[in-house]
Amino acid sequence: MTLEAAAEGVRLNLQFVDYTLLFIYFATVLAIGLIARRSVKTSMDFFLSGRSMPAWITGLAFVSANLGATEILGMAANGAEIGMSTMHYYLIGAIPAMVFLGLVMMPFYYGSKVRSVPEFMLRRFGRPAHLVNSLAFAVSNVLIAGINLYAMAIILEAMLGWSQWVAIVVSAAFVLAYITLGGLSSAIYNEVLQFFVIIAGLVPLTIVGIHQVGGWNGLKESLAKTEGVSNLHLNAWQGTGIGDVSNPIGANWLAIVLGLGFVLSFGYWTTNFTEVQRAFSAKNMSAARRTPLIGAFPKILIPSVVVLPGLIAAATIGNLFADGSLTYNEAIPKLIQMYLPSGVLGVAVTGLMASFMAGMAANVSSFNTVFTYDIWQEYVKPNKSDAYYLSTGRWITVIGVVIGVFTALLAAQFGNIMTYMQTLFSFFNAPLFAVFILGLLWKRMTPAAGLWGYIAGIVAPTILWIAYMNNPSLFDTATAETLYGAILSFVTVIVVSVVVSLITRPKPESELQGLVYGIGTIDITGDAVAGDEAWYRSPALLGTLALALCVVFYLMII
Template sequence: MLLLSIIAYLVLTILVGVWASRRVKTSDDYMLAGRSLPLLLSSSAMFATWFGSETVFGASSEFLKGGLYAVIEDPFGASFCLVLFGMFYVRRLYNMNLLTLGDFFKVKYGKTTELVASIFLAPPYIGYIAAQLVAMGLILNVVTGIAVWEGVVISAVVVTVYTYIGGMWAITITDFIQTIIIIAGLLIVAVILAVKAGGVSTVISEMPRESFRFLPAFEVKEIAAYVAAWCVLGLGSIPSQDVFQRSMSSNSVHTAVRSCYLAAALYMTIAMLPLFISLCTRHLYPDQINGDTQLALPSMVLMHTTLPVQIMFFGSLLSAIMSTTSSAILAPAAIFSENVVKPLARHRYSDRQLLILTRLSVLIFSVLATVMACMRSNIYELVGESSILSLVSLFAPLTFGLYWKRTSRGGALAGMVLGMLTWIIFEFCETSWPSLIPATVVSVLSVVGGSLLWPKNEKHDQDRVKTIE
């Protein structure tokens, strides 16, 4: 019965994608839902940005190992990102009327910078998509007993089909439905387990004191690691296409800003439920957390709860992961088609041709992520790595480009390339310092120094923008 329910849910999701595809007439409809989403749909879409495998599986697994201190990156850093994006980025980006984040670098710095930025923007999503596919593979493995890689392939096919057909409209509508299922499912499971465990106070009281530690010790290296944990998603996901496309899909700039704040509050609240459920699991079934802690929650639910609870829990898990995966596939596809293939082809594509190209790009990134998911299985690491690459290369050029008028093409390119090179060097040398900190510092200094050394030519820039338009 549980398996049939999961199959029915997957089929229903595809049907929603087919229905949503009726609204897709242009590339703008496909990538940004026609910039027409009301507050409710926009907020649920923003909430679903990261509420996937890393929140339910990854964060709960890390929480069992190291308490609150181990999950600074997610959910705290993720919520922090939405607040910052709403405060400092949404208004300026929305008013530029861009199709992709790569378009910002084209308008601000020119086509060369657009191409380099897009190369840094798109590939990191492969690891992020792979993390979501691994999670769905784990679910199908627990429920059906099939190999994880087989579950990965099945999941990839389902998500790719409805994303390919309906684009951002399919993602948004399924996000709204899935958000309701996520909240209802996790709440019901949390309440049932809390009652079984003797109440919330009983579960909390058994937590070791160090599990409540939230601040670092007064040591330079630990403080650096703590700041790095906040920055991975907190700053690293600001220059990301999925956050951009979800916020830019709103029907007004005011809706876009409010949806960021509402989504941040909702994310921070709902993300606590998987952490609490993991505590209940440790209290009620301590032997269940031995081995792969990523499997602790689904295994416990499958072995110790009734069928209705299982359906709600696995339904909420699939909802959370599928909503994240779909937008993560569309994001690099949009960048790749609009900001890489289109400029390199030196051909003025019609809107219909661009739409076809974006759909083909969806297939390409889905295949690449599926291959990676079959090779690697640590969800938390896959997600963290994908955000770090954006932070060390794109955060500084984007931020300075929005707020410092003297930022030049030379400064932006220097920030991207030198930031990435610094990260690679520190990763290769395996120092005890978080590689993203020196890499981000170098990126910031390179943007400033490069802009001063190679200042922009105002007249040339104005002519370039007119040509682009």
């Protein structure tokens, strides 16, 4: 495609065969929702699939739930904007935390039989901390749901020429249909289907794109000639020394390791119920622990079909990002328009739509669970029948999607939705992880400390972000601000929690059984079934292999 053609707006010219593929996919998704509806008899079926899912299903759903707008459009946008530094989001920003969740956190979550992450907060720190956490989770989830809706709208707008508002509403209606029908089971089965559809859509784009730029060497040469792209675009660690922020992220290695690799990563993967809910639906403790570990392996390979297309976009149409003709969020849709013929185009567009629906469905299914169980049942309408909460969950699903429509318009204001997402993580996930990890390790931490530490951990990064918005010179990049904001949040929680714990009364040990290390024991084998003891199902082995692969991939890109 010529540069003049590339400079045109994003408009995907789908043919009959492409629309046929889309129709088949959408029909399949709704059929899965209708089939799943038959198994929804109780609120536990609707919200947690009756805790009956096998590990390979929950493992694929775990990684697919993350393959939403932030992963496909956001990470591709990052690949175009900051290059190979995006690999940090995977190799230290995901895999170690997923392993930690499977090996360390899941025994506490699944063993306590809580129905949500905020419910664990309730048992450890009491009702005030639980209420604040539940409300914060509800707010963050509808904001993130809006990101996925906005991403779906970009594709519909490009395909059909619809206005952004109409595209958002239509996208929301479709997701609402299959989540309301089958609850979490519908979401999980569709996420497994969507995982394969997403990969089938992105692989051809990557192969054709790398061929068009002349292979890896051609990519490097093209990047060197592109306006606004530095020689650091193909190196993950160069320019990250202490005192040196010349790298595209704008932060040194310590901020990257602590802010992204520890606080943001562990905060997201271990306390974000949108992800953890998939493991909660597993049929037993062994399957629950293996869920994030199984998901870690495809997660390692995802950058090859997400980050690499972003680099290709920087090499081929980087000038359009530089002059404002395109936003970085449009990198993937623009490449699809430029390179893919009819038929393959339909597969790619279907893959994109699948990814956005997976992310949106994950947000909605976790939102309705937390709002129904942790807010409505706990504080508004307790002691009602199970049928009442099942009905409430379906109505809350509708409300959540409607709110998501409006938060999608907010997401549209950000040129790089990954930066927006990471800002939300620094506000909500970073302080929750700090509260949880301190509460798990220190029995002296009090309920009051859990409450005020968490609130302080939300306020601190919010103040820093407001300061950055008023004075952008405080940090080299918006991404750097989120890393330092996450570190500030974590430190604030620890300091405030320790101080408050020293002047308030802790819970007696009898109330901390199975909630704090060293107090009580957690049975991780009692519900095992035949085959769980097989060596290849060992969580320790799976976790070790995932971490080893991380090291290998880092050595390849240094």
